[in-house]
Amino acid sequence: MKVAVVGAGAIGAYVGAALHRAGAEVHLIARGPHLEAMRRDGVRVLSPRGDFTARPAATDDPSDVGPVDYVFLGLKANSYAMSGPLVHPLMHQDTAVVAAQNGIPWWYFHGLDGPYTGRRLDSVDPGGSVSAALPPERAVGCVVYAATELEAPGVVRHLEGTRFSIGEPDRSVSARCLDFSEAMVAGGLKCPVEPDLRNDIWIKLLGNISFNPISALARATMGQICRHRDARALVESMMRETLDVAAAVGCRPGMSVERRIAGAERVGDHKTSTLQDLEKGKPLELDVLLAAVVELAELAGTPVPTLRAVHALADLLATTSSAPAGSAP
Template structure:
């Protein structure tokens, strides 16, 4: 049976782990910590979804050494936490272990498998000093885009709110056996995970909203619906999106929608406070560099100016340090 470890089993990781455990086609384990870990060890993992409640009992631990090498690791920590867990990941990594990196923003492996003059370029904003690239290696990486929203309702209890898509892809765009196997397991478990030949387009589609709405929400305290419908904030967000689009298109990205359609997608989510705003208010580190700082860095690489992105980045960086 395929061995899958969900590392960092918070809201999204807990949701994915629960779906896999419910289906029972893989040997699923979870790495978690704190009260959430203790509750899962005592009572199992509860998933609330579509009016149903499921309780499953996968193996749960804080110590990856208890689990041994895995076929797949699904890594659901936020981007800024990746470098700090490399030592903990090592006992889970065998000769052929693939790691699905389920982070928002531009991934650290972005320039692996692209070919051309930028092949192998390291992104300091998301992988300072190339630590992840050098120690894990981009050849292990699978990418994904998480479109689900979920929360830890209580320790050991995950509430799924919306979304069922989590497409995956190889950095090279190939439909490899390891990608197809994981796709089948996730899709069978109720997580729609087709293998995309160019996942970077979808990465940018989600990022396009996150790089603009999230930091602007930190500065204004507005919800997605408010930011997308107020003329002033909508104008700021459109300007940010157009700067980012110029960078992305220089990198060969094509967008399936225009800026107004993407803003309308965000408005439909409703009175949602972004995770970045919640992180700032809770005094937690944010995904600012993975969502916005990295796009500014990419702009420098492809020689496209990003003055609006830099302005909002600087203000948000200041705001996120305030009590």
Template sequence: MKICIFGAGAIGGLVGAKLALKGDAEVSLIARGPHLEAMRKNGLILREAETETTVKVAATSDAKELGPQDYVFLALKAHSIPGILDSLKPLIGPDTAVVTGQNGVPWWYFYKQSGAYENQRIEAVDPGGCIWDMIGPERAIGCVVHPAAEIEAPGIIRHVEGDRLPLGEPSGEKTERVSRLAEILVACGIRAPVRPQIRSEIWVKLWGNLSFNPISALTGATLEQICADEAVRAVARAMMVEAQAIAEALGIKFAIDVDKRIAGAAAVGAHKTSMLQDLELGRPLEIDALVTAVQELGRLTQKPTPTIDTVLALIRQRAAIAAQSSR
């Protein structure tokens, strides 16, 4: 069994380290820069609670060294995927499955989705349909990433919390390939339930990312601060209500209500969202998969998105100004 982690950052490094530690698969990681060099020299160091483990991993920046894989786990952010498609090609064989570990609306969302929108492509996350055409939606396995991790230093991954990676076929079937992947992940200590409705899992996480991420980047507030401020919490709630109407128009059923979802975010405490962290580090912001795509789905389903539209306009300008300042 050959598994390649494409993008061995915090989450990719965490998953790759756990898979390599178990040793049941031939695991490789694609990375670059000082992080790659540190892994090559010292191995990948995984820190969890009070433990530290050094894992010898096969790490490279060139997929041509690896050849076709059984599974490719895409651990890059959604906006990075179009730029790595050519690099991805050597990893793709006739039966390769591609696990999509991105936040937000996935590029394959309407594949095997019966109804009026079947095979509809989403421009916000797949401009010109380039990902759909190169990877092929039939290869996609959906994955919702719940663990939190960070790169403490090149070659060192800190696992902060969480161990759940729900998986699901776009068709909802429990195929041999998704079942086998789940078994491999469970064997190395990752909870990987196979969900017949993976899109519902995607929306529950997206519900919070859509709202809390841009608000935090605009205000500099933590989740705790956003939820504690009545007026700001109301903005987040309005965005979530708009998104819920879109999702329900697409056949999604939410297992919890919006106020419980907000309470769950508040309980996380003084946590900076990934978008705020990216802003502070001068990285590109994950706007299109989290916000623009939801706006696009609103247009598609003819559901109004006035609050989403407003916050999207503001966060786009905030990102543009940040990008200019970093030049």
């Protein structure tokens, strides 16, 4: 099995190191000091499950790698539309793209029977730009339940979780999913093949759609949000509206709001990825988390007043945080 990891940051390098340890031919696509460190010293994984070092190939030029069986996308979803030059040199006729993203994926209605079959969501696939770079028929969905961070260039700190749920958009249990799952498990990770990955997407989204924008707007950790009575009530309202939208488009994930908040509360004073991006001056990954659900609500005719209000504020924050002070958004 030949795998290229495009965007070999904390999650991507962790997956690449695990697959390399399982015997796959792995190529990490990265840049800057992180790339140089991986070329020199390999990927060092520091984990409560045991530290290890893997030495997969690493490059900044995918044309050096050539066609692969799987592309594992470790990029943020807001980079997908521009990923074509990185991904296309890696493709052969049957290459699968395992997209490890939060939120609503660009392939959401691909292969899904019902009134919205093949519908494109402009918030996650503007003008079809993502589908042009990453054809939906190549997509294998992936919901990440692992937490990692780059402690230093070439050094991945694994904090918790080893589960990477994957699944086909058309709900089939395909050979390509089973083969990828087997390699991930051989590398020490959990990788269940889910007949309907959309359930996992919505369950994880319940937390991301609420805690992520609120944490950025309030500069607050998940624990601080849970302990603040009115902020907690806001999270509950956002989650309930999100479940209404999921049901309206045909998905009823088996997760209550109370249980989802309790799980977030156990995480404690953790900064969400959106707050971390804000503090680092990076673009905020809010379209797939929040704008997409508002668009789905419009499509289904579902009222979501709380989601709309938070989306307006978060979108303003995303606009102003990336603009020079005093400039018009």
